[in-house]
Amino acid sequence: MAQHASIELSTATLTSPEVVLDSNVLSREPRSSREEFSLPPVDSGKSAWLFLVACWLVEALVWGFAFSFGVFQDYYSLNEPFVGSGSIASIGTTTIGVMYMGTPGVVTLCRLYPRVARWFNIIGLAITSLAMALSSFCTTVPQLIVTQGLVAGIGGCFAYTPCVLYIDEWFVRRKGMAYGIVWSAAGFGGGLLPLLVKALLQSFGFRTAVQIWAGVLFVSASPLAYFIRPRLPYSATTHVRPFDARYFTSRAFTLHQVANIIQALGYFIPGFYLPSYARSVYGASGYLPTLTVLLVNVSATVGSVIMGSLTDKLQSTTCILISTVGATIGVLLIWGLSTSLPFLYLFCVVHGLFAGCWTSMWPAIMREVSLSDFDPVMVFGWLCVGRGIGNVASGPISSSLMGGMPWKGHSVGGYGSGYGSLIVLTGLSAFLGGSSFIWKQMNLL
Numbered sequence: 044m045a046q047h048a049s050i051e052l053s054t055a056t057l058t059s060p061e062v063v064l065d066s067n068v069l070s071r072e073p074r075s076s077r078e079e080f081s082l083p084p085v086d087s088g089k090s091a092w093l094f095l096v097a098c099w100l101v102e103a104l105v106w107g108f109a110f111s112f113g114v115f116q117d118y119y120s121l122n123e124p125f126v127g128s129g130s131i132a133s134i135g136t137t138t139i140g141v142m143y144m145g146t147p148g149v150v151t152l153c154r155l156y157p158r159v160a161r162w163f164n165i166i167g168l169a170i171t172s173l174a175m176a177l178s179s180f181c182t183t184v185p186q187l188i189v190t191q192g193l194v195a196g197i198g199g200c201f202a203y204t205p206c207v208l209y210i211d212e213w214f215v216r217r218k219g220m221a222y223g224i225v226w227s228a229a230g231f232g233g234g235l236l237p238l239l240v241k242a243l244l245q246s247f248g249f250r251t252a253v254q255i256w257a258g259v260l261f262v263s264a265s266p267l268a269y270f271i272r273p274r275l276p277y278s279a280t281t282h283v284r285p286f287d288a289r290y291f292t293s294r295a296f297t298l299h300q301v302a303n304i305i306q307a308l309g310y311f312i313p314g315f316y317l318p319s320y321a322r323s324v325y326g327a328s329g330y331l332p333t334l335t336v337l338l339v340n341v342s343a344t345v346g347s348v349i350m351g352s353l354t355d356k357l358q359s360t361t362c363i364l365i366s367t368v369g370a371t372i373g374v375l376l377i378w379g380l381s382t383s384l385p386f387l388y389l390f391c392v393v394h395g396l397f398a399g400c401w402t403s404m405w406p407a408i409m410r411e412v413s414l415s416d417f418d419p420v421m422v423f424g425w426l427c428v429g430r431g432i433g434n435v436a437s438g439p440i441s442s443s444l445m446g447g448m449p450w451k452g453h454s455v456g457g458y459g460s461g462y463g464s465l466i467v468l469t470g471l472s473a474f475l476g477g478s479s480f481i482w483k484q485m486n487l488l
Contacts, residue, residue, distance in 0.1 A: 094271065098206035099225055102228035103231050107234075109135070109199065117332060135314075143431030150420055160208070174195040219407065220352045224348055229347075237333045296412045310398050321384060327384055346395060346403075349400070365397070448461030
């Protein structure tokens with residue numbers, strides 16, 4: 044394919060092999076049949092790769108921080124003024140939950156106001172940075188839930204949604220690979236940022252550390268907004284295709300969504316509790332507790348890239364089976380029976396590889412659920428809502444299960460550590476999250 048293909052907008056143009064358009068691309072405004080412009084190629088070329096790199100870096104900073112909350116949770120539970128406060132876990136689940144659950148709304152705004160959507164990324168980064176700066180003045184957990192949880196989550200959602208929206212324009216044949224690469228950034232950021240956050244908290248304390256991070260986030264990420272832009276130009280007249288949500292009532296989407304919610308219910312629990320688990324059960328200190336979060340997130344980076352590439356070649360249920368088997372074994376056998384810190388680290392690697400790649404399977408689900416007149420990015424948005432529901436619910440559920448440290452001293456390995464109920468919940472959610480494979484074998488999918 045030529046580096047730039049000059050085309051004239053006509054019916055013949057849209058079917059030309061030189062320009063490959065996905066179904067959602069057709070939601071863009073109508074263009075004059077005589078208008079001529081030059082489009083960069085899909086799936087290759089400098090512009091496409093610069094876009095992908097910029098999206099990766101933004102995702103690493105925005106989602107990486109959200110997935111690093113276990114370090115903050117460990118700090119809050121040990122230091123004033125938050126020590127002894129309840130619902131600390133709800134701060135992190137609120138951040139991630141809002142970022143997931145707000146996606147369909149932001150996608151809708153992007154479709155309605157495509158010219159403004161071009162700047163949603165920088166607007167979201169500003170909101171997130173401001174929320175983090177304001178959180179440095181918080182003295183109670185509810186205040187942190189509002190600033191670091193709700194407001195930062197809203198900003199993060201606006202910051203990352205354009206990345207997802209425009210991937211569908213820049214990548215077609217290699218879409219699964221592109222999604223996998225971008226989503227792997229959350230794991231990479233979640234592996235690197237805990238070390239940075241830990242160092243800042245130890246060196247400067249809560250208030251200064253959070254203010255430094257707010258500045259680093261905005262200064263480092265805002266220049267990337269230049270490269271996060273649509274591949275297709277806009278016309279002078281805005282036209283919005285009606286949002287067809289018939290897939291809501293389809294059996295395929297419903298079964299995938301239920302499994303998606305169940306998997307999310309347990310997936311996030313290790314990330315919130317592993318640092319505290321390593322410290323309280325094995326006496327780990329210094330950076331050793333933080334290493335648990337790092338290993339999960341770095342492994343998720345590798346798993347996301349691999350699984351994203353597999354979705355371009357395999358059915359969604361085959362990918363789900365691979366993820367389910369690995370994740371279930373990791374939780375119920377390796378973590379559940381672990382008796383030393385090295386085995387806990389092994390669990391972290393397995394959990395990241397197999398459970399952390401879940402969202403990289405979504406392009407396959409989007410492909411199978413979306414018909415020609417459905418917007419696949421909206422399907423993605425509602426899958427995000429399902430994941431957000433599971434994430435938000437995991438906070439209060441995990442807190443209630445930890446009350447009284449059940450089974451402590453009455454079982455083996457991790458099951459007798461006081462965290463046994465969390466291990467069982469995480470393992471069952473991983474197993475039941477693979478139910479789509481069973482439905483496929485029963486011809487229900």
